[in-house]
Amino acid sequence: MAIYLDHAATTPLRREVLDAMLPYLTDAFGNPSSAHSFGRAARAALDEAHERVATRLNAQGREIVFTSGGTEANNLALKGAAWAGKAHGHRIVTSAVEHHAVGHTLRYVEKFGFEIVELPVDRYGRVDPEQLEAAITDRTILVSIMLANNEVGTIQPIAEIAAVVRSRKGVLLHVDAVQAAPYVDLDVEALGADMVSLGAHKFEGPKGVGALYIRHGTHILAQQQGGTQERHRRAGTENVAGAVGLAAAYELACAERPETVARLRRQRDKLAKTILATPGTEVTGHPKQRLPGLLSIIARDTDGTSVAMSLDLEGIACSVGSACTTGSTEVSHVLTAMGYPDEEARGALRLSLGRTTTDAEIATACEVVPRVLGSMRLGSFAVAADPLGQGVPV
Numbered sequence: 001m002a003i004y005l006d007h008a009a010t011t012p013l014r015r016e017v018l019d020a021m022l023p024y025l026t027d028a029f030g031n032p033s034s035a036h037s038f039g040r041a042a043r044a045a046l047d048e049a050h051e052r053v054a055t056r057l058n059a060q061g062r063e064i065v066f067t068s069g070g071t072e073a074n075n076l077a078l079k080g081a082a083w084a085g086k087a088h089g090h091r092i093v094t095s096a097v098e099h100h101a102v103g104h105t106l107r108y109v110e111k112f113g114f115e116i117v118e119l120p121v122d123r124y125g126r127v128d129p130e131q132l133e134a135a136i137t138d139r140t141i142l143v144s145i146m147l148a149n150n151e152v153g154t155i156q157p158i159a160e161i162a163a164v165v166r167s168r169k170g171v172l173l174h175v176d177a178v179q180a181a182p183y184v185d186l187d188v189e190a191l192g193a194d195m196v197s198l199g200a201h202k203f204e205g206p207k208g209v210g211a212l213y214i215r216h217g218t219h220i221l222a223q224q225q226g227g228t229q230e231r232h233r234r235a236g237t238e239n240v241a242g243a244v245g246l247a248a249a250y251e252l253a254c255a256e257r258p259e260t261v262a263r264l265r266r267q268r269d270k271l272a273k274t275i276l277a278t279p280g281t282e283v284t285g286h287p288k289q290r291l292p293g294l295l296s297i298i299a300r301d302t303d304g305t306s307v308a309m310s311l312d313l314e315g316i317a318c319s320v321g322s323a324c325t326t327g328s329t330e331v332s333h334v335l336t337a338m339g340y341p342d343e344e345a346r347g348a349l350r351l352s353l354g355r356t357t358t359d360a361e362i363a364t365a366c367e368v369v370p371r372v373l374g375s376m377r378l379g380s381f382a383v384a385a386d387p388l389g390q391g392v393p394v
């Protein structure tokens with residue numbers, strides 16, 4: 001059985017979550033907008049899902065909008081706040097290491113006359129709150145900074161960031177918490193965010209379901225027109241089973257968080273220590289402020305894509321930088337922003353553990369990953385392929 005070390009890309013759907021969803025895919029199939037008993041049963045489940053997610057975020061049910069995933073939650077937050085705030089200003093501040101669901105969305109928003117300011121990050125991928133403060137002008141309407149990075153796992157100093165934004169009247173703070181959600185407590189009051197994005201498939205919920213927390217009183221414009229669902233903020237018949245699944249998965253993730261985080265840290269540190277014994281390897285991202293299960297490394301003089309393919313043949317599934325960019329030869333924008341030159345960034349590998357990762361799997365990975373990395377050095381590869389045995393590195 002292959003070992004799955006790509007939980008930052010997606011996680012398996014949890015059995016209990018599937019069980020919670022099944023009734024709404026079968027007998028309780030009603031449309032929540034229907035007035036009859038079928039519709040009312042679906043409506044009750046949907047309302048409850050809002051409440052359950054809200055409780056875990058220290059929010060209110062009406063502040064949650066279910067979406068088709070993290071990408072849509074980010075799109076709704078950014079475009080919704082931009083269009084709604086146009087009369088007040090046109091400047092939006094973000095970071096250079098956001099997921100494309102934020103970065104590309106803002107590039108699109110820019111075409112409509114908005115000014116997008118991308119803050120640089122340090123070697124660990126962190127934004128400097130003082131630079132944020134300096135970037136906010138009277139024309140700024142929105143700041144969007146992710147909580148945890150999907151490629152290197154760095155957690156942003158979000159309390160300081162929120163304090164800066166809160167001190168500027170009329171500026172909204174959106175936080176993409178899609179990667180952070182299973183591992184970091186998302187109390188929206190403590191976080192000080194106006195909008196927070198979640199995606200169910202990162203915490204053993206179904207794919208294609210997400211949620212956007214929108215603080216009560218925050219004005220955003222809906223991005224799709226049609227019915228009045230989700231309090232006029234997201235038209236379209238609701239994915240009741242998906243919403244129930246997200247709520248069930250998030251509750252379980254929150255309840256088990258302390259023990260999951262402790263175990264993942266131990267497993268990840270063991271794997272990191274073993275891999276770092278291989279010459280030319282380094283861990284990227286912040287040494288302490290990072291997601292517990294994410295191990296992002298650079299192995300110099302290797303090609304991350306070839307290493308990941310070799311690991312796959314050896315039964316270990318992991319990813320090159322971000323799964324979303326797999327297949328493209330582009331170097332990760334995150335590592336570039338962190339100051340890594342292209343030739344180093346090409347040797348980037350992301351191993352991401354999850355709640356279901358076992359100690360036995362980590363023991364196997366500790367044996368396989370260093371061996372594959374050692375054999376994949378560009379120099380040693382050339383020597384092995386050298387038919388004349390001259391060992392001329394290419």
Ligand SMILES: Cc1ncc(COP(=O)(O)O)c(C=O)c1O
Pocket residue numbers: 008009068069070071072074099101146148149150176177178179198199200201208209210324
């Ligand atoms: C930080 C971050 N934001 C947004 C997304 C997009 O979420 P989804 O896959 O649910 O659309 C991802 C997915 O990898 C992510 O890691």
